Amino acid sequence: MQGVKYLYEVCEALPRSGPGGNEHTERAFNAIPARFQEPLILDIGCGQGMQTIELAKISNGKIIALDNHSAFLDMLMKKAKKEGVEKNIAPRNMSMLDMNFKDKSFDIIWSEGALYIMGFQNGLKKTRFLLKDNGFLAITQLVYTTSNPPDEVLEYFHKEYPDIKNIQEQIEIIKKENFNLILNFTLPKSVWFNNYYLPMEKELYILNKKYKGNKEALSMFYALQKEIDFYRKFSEFFGYEFFIMQKTGS
Numbered sequence: 001m002q003g004v005k006y007l008y009e010v011c012e013a014l015p016r017s018g019p020g021g022n023e024h025t026e027r028a029f030n031a032i033p034a035r036f037q038e039p040l041i042l043d044i045g046c047g048q049g050m051q052t053i054e055l056a057k058i059s060n061g062k063i064i065a066l067d068n069h070s071a072f073l074d075m076l077m078k079k080a081k082k083e084g085v086e087k088n089i090a091p092r093n094m095s096m097l098d099m100n101f102k103d104k105s106f107d108i109i110w111s112e113g114a115l116y117i118m119g120f121q122n123g124l125k126k127t128r129f130l131l132k133d134n135g136f137l138a139i140t141q142l143v144y145t146t147s148n149p150p151d152e153v154l155e156y157f158h159k160e161y162p163d164i165k166n167i168q169e170q171i172e173i174i175k176k177e178n179f180n181l182i183l184n185f186t187l188p189k190s191v192w193f194n195n196y197y198l199p200m201e202k203e204l205y206i207l208n209k210k211y212k213g214n215k216e217a218l219s220m221f222y223a224l225q226k227e228i229d230f231y232r233k234f235s236e237f238f239g240y241e242f243f244i245m246q247k248t249g250s
């Protein structure tokens with residue numbers, strides 16, 4: 001992707017790299033009906049790790065925090081140290097496309113806003129292999145939150161993320177891939193703004209000045225601002241859905 005290093009520069013200045021928030025991570029974790037002593041958790045596409053640190057605090061588990069951008073992992077571990085949970089987190093700098101963990105390794109797999117990188121359905125297949133029998137998967141995924149989004153929204157996603165589906169269609173895929181859905185809920189608009197788009201807008205203001213005259217950087221920043229504006233206009237039609245599910249069969 002053109003200008004990806006500028007995208008990283010923006011994201012590295014933010015509390016997280018996608019919509020989400022600790023109370024929602026906690027709600028999803030509490031929906032898991034099993035009580036583990038010390039679960040082994042894989043956090044795929046952890047980014048700077050807001051949810052990783054929250055999970056470390058509430059799960060008493062060991063978490064492998066996996067991301068292919070090493071600067072995020074450095075940020076995560078620095079914060080984990082500050083919060084006293086660094087012993088619970090092992091950073092792993094690798095692509096989720098190259099994961100080589102043994103089958104049935106994990107009690108819980110987590111992925112906020114990142115599983116889609118493998119493709120939603122393919123991501124379910126892959127994580128199912130990595131989960132122990134009866135293990136749990138918790139993810140957030142971009143979805144249509146209404147059945148009839150307007151043409152402008154359909155056209156936008158046809159270009160930006162053609163794999164987008166509505167909540168019911170995602171649930172059908174979850175069932176088809178042999179998971180039992182435990183809970184799903186839509187993240188509120190506040191987490192898009194408070195933890196993500198408002199800090200991003202502030203950063204874009206600074207970086208637009210820093211990179212004045214740099215076409216590649218400015219066009220990346222422009223695209224991000226357009227994304228924020230699009231969300232402001234059409235947020236009633238799409239959002240992030242948390243899906244918490246359990247592996248069935250073996």
Ligand SMILES: C[S@@+](CC[C@H](N)C(=O)[O-])C[C@H]1O[C@@H](n2cnc3c(N)ncnc32)[C@H](O)[C@@H]1O
Pocket residue numbers: 016017018019020044045046047048049050051066067068069072094095096097111112113114117
């Ligand atoms: C939308 S962000 C979500 C980050 C974090 N989970 C959060 O909610 O703040 C997606 C993350 O996936 C990571 N990523 C992108 N492609 C990846 C890949 N092939 N393997 C592992 N991580 C990847 C990015 O570096 C980024 O941290």
